Amino acid sequence: xxxxxxxxxxxxxxxxxxxxxxxxxxxxxxxxxxxxxxxxxxxxxxxxxxxxxxxxxxxxxxxxxxxxxxxxxxxxxxxxxxxxxxxxxxxxxxxxxxxxxxxxxxxxxxxxxxxxxxxxxxxxxxxxxxxxxxxxxxxxxxxxxxxxxxxxxxxxxxxxxxxxxxxxxxxxxxxxxxxxxxxxxxxxxxxxxxxxxxxxxxxxxxxxxxxxxxxxxxxxxxxxxxxxxxxxxxxxxxxxxxxxxxxxxxxxxxxxxxxxxxxxxxxxxxxxxxxxxxxxxxxxxxxxxxxxxxxxxxxxxxxxxxxxxxxxxxxxxxxxxxxxxxxxxxxxxxxxxxxxxxxxxxxxxxxxxxxxxxxxxxxxxxxxxxxxxxxxxxxxxxxxxxxxxxxxxxxxxxxxxxxxxxxxxxxxxxxxxxxxxxxxxxxxxxxxxxxxxxxxxxxxxxxxxx
Amino acid sequence: xxxxxxxxxxxxxxxxxxxxxxxxxxxxxxxxxxxxxxxxxxxxxxxxxxxxxxxxxxxxxxxxxxxxxxxxxxxxxxxxxxxxxxxxxxxxxxxxxxxxxxxxxxxxxxxxxxxxxxxxxxxxxxxxxxxxxxxxxxxxxxxxxxxxxxxxxxxxxxxxxx
Ligand SMILES: NC(=O)C1=CN([C@@H]2O[C@H](COP(=O)(O)OP(=O)(O)OC[C@H]3O[C@@H](n4cnc5c(N)ncnc54)[C@H](O)[C@@H]3O)[C@@H](O)[C@H]2O)C=CC1
Ligand SMILES: Cc1cc2nc3c(=O)[nH]c(=O)nc-3n(C[C@H](O)[C@H](O)[C@H](O)COP(=O)(O)O)c2cc1C
Ligand code: SF4
Ligand code: FES
Numbered sequence: 001x002x003x004x005x006x007x008x009x010x011x012x013x014x015x016x017x018x019x020x021x022x023x024x025x026x027x028x029x030x031x032x033x034x035x036x037x038x039x040x041x042x043x044x045x046x047x048x049x050x051x052x053x054x055x056x057x058x059x060x061x062x063x064x065x066x067x068x069x070x071x072x073x074x075x076x077x078x079x080x081x082x083x084x085x086x087x088x089x090x091x092x093x094x095x096x097x098x099x100x101x102x103x104x105x106x107x108x109x110x111x112x113x114x115x116x117x118x119x120x121x122x123x124x125x126x127x128x129x130x131x132x133x134x135x136x137x138x139x140x141x142x143x144x145x146x147x148x149x150x151x152x153x154x155x156x157x158x159x160x161x162x163x164x165x166x167x168x169x170x171x172x173x174x175x176x177x178x179x180x181x182x183x184x185x186x187x188x189x190x191x192x193x194x195x196x197x198x199x200x201x202x203x204x205x206x207x208x209x210x211x212x213x214x215x216x217x218x219x220x221x222x223x224x225x226x227x228x229x230x231x232x233x234x235x236x237x238x239x240x241x242x243x244x245x246x247x248x249x250x251x252x253x254x255x256x257x258x259x260x261x262x263x264x265x266x267x268x269x270x271x272x273x274x275x276x277x278x279x280x281x282x283x284x285x286x287x288x289x290x291x292x293x294x295x296x297x298x299x300x301x302x303x304x305x306x307x308x309x310x311x312x313x314x315x316x317x318x319x320x321x322x323x324x325x326x327x328x329x330x331x332x333x334x335x336x337x338x339x340x341x342x343x344x345x346x347x348x349x350x351x352x353x354x355x356x357x358x359x360x361x362x363x364x365x366x367x368x369x370x371x372x373x374x375x376x377x378x379x380x381x382x383x384x385x386x387x388x389x390x391x392x393x394x395x396x397x398x399x400x401x402x403x404x405x406x407x408x409x410x411x412x413x414x415x416x417x418x419x420x421x422x423x424x425x426x427x428x429x430x431x432x433x434x435x436x437x438x439x440x441x442x443x444x445x446x447x448x449x450x
Numbered sequence: 451x452x453x454x455x456x457x458x459x460x461x462x463x464x465x466x467x468x469x470x471x472x473x474x475x476x477x478x479x480x481x482x483x484x485x486x487x488x489x490x491x492x493x494x495x496x497x498x499x500x501x502x503x504x505x506x507x508x509x510x511x512x513x514x515x516x517x518x519x520x521x522x523x524x525x526x527x528x529x530x531x532x533x534x535x536x537x538x539x540x541x542x543x544x545x546x547x548x549x550x551x552x553x554x555x556x557x558x559x560x561x562x563x564x565x566x567x568x569x570x571x572x573x574x575x576x577x578x579x580x581x582x583x584x585x586x587x588x589x590x591x592x593x594x595x596x597x598x599x600x601x602x603x604x605x606x607x608x609x610x611x612x
Contacts, residue, residue, distance in 0.1 A: 005609060006585075006586070006589070006609065007589070009605045009606065009609045010585060010589045010591060010602075010605075012601075013591035013592065013594070013598060013601075013602055014589075014590070014591070014592065015576070015579045015590070015592035015593065019578065019579070019593075020578045020579065104468075113575040114572070114573050114575055115573070116534040116535055116536050116572070116573040116577065117535075117536045117573075117577050118573075118575065118577065119575050119576050119577050119578050119579070121575070122575050122576060149466075153575050154477075154481070154516070154518055154587075155518075155571075155574040155575055155576075155584055155590070156574070156575055156576070156590065157587065157588040157589075158588070158589070158590065190466040190467075191466075192466070192474070192477070192478070193477065193478065193481070194477070194516070195477055195480070195481055195516040195517070195518040195519060195587075196516050196517030196518030196519075196571075196572075197515065197516045197517060198572060198573070209477070210474060211471070211473065211474055212471075212473035212474045212475065212476040212477065212502070212504070212508075212512065213473075213508070213511070213512065214511050214512060214515040215515065215516075230468070230471060271577060271578060272578070273536035273539070273540070273577040273578050273580070274535075274536055274539040274540065275539055279540070279577070279578035279579075279580070280578045281578065314534070314535060314536075314573075345536070345577070347535060347536050347539070348539075349539065353539070358535055358538075361533070361534065361535045361538055362534075362535055365534055365535075365572055365573075368572065369572065
């Protein structure tokens, strides 16, 4: 049996993007605008205004071009914050790259999207790959880096193949490679794939993985800007962060900021999953009310009500309905409510859901994906998982909730990377908002033993 | 053994990195041998170590660290179903159970005819398409209701029987 035969057999089971991306339910989209699944090629992207930002910056549109300082100033003005989860200001991050470094510098795109609930980067790369390529070239120009890699989640191999095809198109058209559009600026870009390790989304683990090693995070500082890929100055950004840059260059930093709200510029893509009628990706301006987003995603199923939402991927603390209903979808509002916007993965749970069961699955995940380097994370995540699981199985003991709190507290702030916190924070938030469900399970267990 | 065609595929990956950084291609090379041979044998690791001029143990560390490398032979079709929370909320676990019943194996096992290996996996990055699964590491199948799972199994059986 040949590989192409297998492709044919599997074709009817493929998602085409209609449900997640081409539903016409975005609000003022910038990255997903005008996509239909077939128009991902270079010529289509150019027809949408693609590579005009690059021409403008390099001065090959007849204008004077833009300097590196002008680019950084524009990004700072735009209020663009990293879409990978931490929301770090992109203009500031790009300004950290050493200017007069004598050797190679790198730009790396983090497309290792593996945060449970997140599937936005996949749709960007599958249906609009050139927007990421253009954003990365602009990053290379701004930071004086002549080489880059896009690290793509191994599970989305078709996206990796698509990206490589798009790279070929860009090279053939002179947008990538030596002396781009006759400007004297050169930039080489390649795709690299992962193979099933959540931790490789952490930026320094990703660098280790790109170097052909186990994906174990490095201590920070030094930050990648001073010691990155192969020890060279490197800047890593999320796929959606790079994809935002061409629009900003074409329309200006002020316009981008105006589209969102202060300190939270632009649009954001939210991956809405779980108990809604239309799970999918929705690109909306930052600061859109949660209620509007829920409505775009079709609302709850008939007869069900909203119970809780994890607003920023599985690492984000859960928020009960009453709190999340008052939120707008931006970094500051969600942080004020006690959670984080993270990667923009909105996991919706309705009134039929058991929070002990939900937490048990998440805790298992973190224990499974801990890289094992630090004791508090390696031992702590396993412990959390075992205790939550025994509560779920009706074997809970009276001191278990204090134990969970204690173990979570002993992980937080004591590890090399943020995976430890990501495992601990959801536990504390569940106990804070849904403690009664855990207590009820334990009480039941006690009652059945006597 | 590794053919010339496979070596050419390796070379394409190696060319992406600086000449003194061949080791960066190790993940791609391992996935290529897995695609061609179904799993990563010690022998393949040795060849990759030689091509990339790195210690064999360093190759093996990579094989064992990443979840998707098969360290043992698997069935002709490896089915990995996501059961992480967002998928669990939309029938991911039920999909896994349906396949367990249909294929008469538990997760982690291979059917006696060697046709299917069934696994549970973590987030595939396709949560809005749940239930989702990955076939032989490279093909994502989405919206896998029980009916579509049955169709898939039948189609793969027919294909594999030829
Ligand atoms: N998108 C996804 O699939 C996932 C996203 N996440 C998110 O990742 C976040 C944590 O990521 P981290 O990289 O650990 O956050 P971080 O806060 O350490 O760093 C964020 C970015 O800013 C840079 N940075 C921060 N302080 C700096 C300084 N003083 N100098 C130079 N650069 C600096 C870092 O290099 C990094 O690129 C979480 O908030 C979580 O939401 C977590 C898991 C998966
Ligand atoms: C365990 C873990 C997993 C992560 N996974 C991802 C990921 O899949 N994609 C991503 O862009 N950032 C991920 N991050 C965040 C990155 O470390 C980094 O902050 C981000 O790529 C920076 O890009 P940004 O500034 O554009 O957000 C992860 C962080 C941690 C701690
Ligand atoms: S916190 Fe966990 S995942 Fe991160 S480096 Fe330590 S052991 Fe590894
Ligand atoms: S949780 Fe299943 S694909 Fe993300």
